[in-house]
Amino acid sequence: MASHWVLALEQSQNLEVTQGSIAATATALKNGADLRLFMDAHTYEETLYFQQTYAGEGDAFAGLMTHHHSYVHRESLTDEPYFSLFKYDVSGSFSLLKWMLDNRVFDDSQAYPYGVYRWYVYDRWRVVYEHDAEGNCLTGDLDALKESIREGRSLKVGVKQLFGIQDDDPSGPQHISFFNIMQPLIKNGNAGANCDFILSSAPCWPFSWEDGLTLGVVWPWTSGEMTCNLVKPGHLPFRRTTVRRAMQWLVAEDA
Structure with a gap:
């Protein structure tokens, strides 16, 4: 095969x-x-x-x-x-x-x-919906994203200017970070997702963990909001914050 x-x-x-x-x-x-x-x-x-x-x-x-x-x-x-x-x-x-x-x-x-x-x-992913940090539609169709959730399709999300969220600092080099979705949902007219753990470092390139490392449990939403529970490894407890970021929502073409 x-x-x-x-x-x-x-x-x-x-x-x-x-x-x-x-x-x-x-x-x-x-x-x-x-x-x-x-x-x-x-x-x-x-x-x-x-x-x-x-x-x-x-x-x-x-x-x-x-x-x-x-x-x-x-x-x-x-x-x-x-x-x-x-x-x-x-x-x-x-x-x-x-x-x-x-x-x-x-x-x-x-x-x-x-x-x-x-x-x-x-390379199996297609952007079904994209919005800016305020939740304004840039491309795609929010209803199509919701229908993909209802159909059990495989989804992932790309968050622009992710690195720096620990200080809500979007000033670094332009970038997008994609991560897996475990539990997509529809609520109050928006789509959102419970995601795998995510990692963020300093808003720079190249970067290493010497520049800092934050682990996050995050809930991105098509409103542009992302609820973040963040921690520096070795320095519990987690800290909750909310940031706004532009995002892309992708659906797998084969699943």
């Missing part, structure tokens, strides 16, 4: 592009494409499934793992699992913050010379 996943970019250990292009991958992510990354780590091979993507100006893009759970810490098994919050881009370095269940955190970000990097995309 043929795979829907397309090899958009391959990089060698020294980060040379050996197949595809960075620009084409970035364009696919700006359209909301799903992203995966295969890497050869010499003693093992792995593919990372990203729950969130970042697409910025020019060729800027990154994949984020928002709720990866791990059992090994610095080559030793842990008594309990913990959260690993990852960011990968084409630089050859990755950001990794480990958040233990006892609220300790460890920054294990590093550069690692993987044998190969293969970036796969699944």
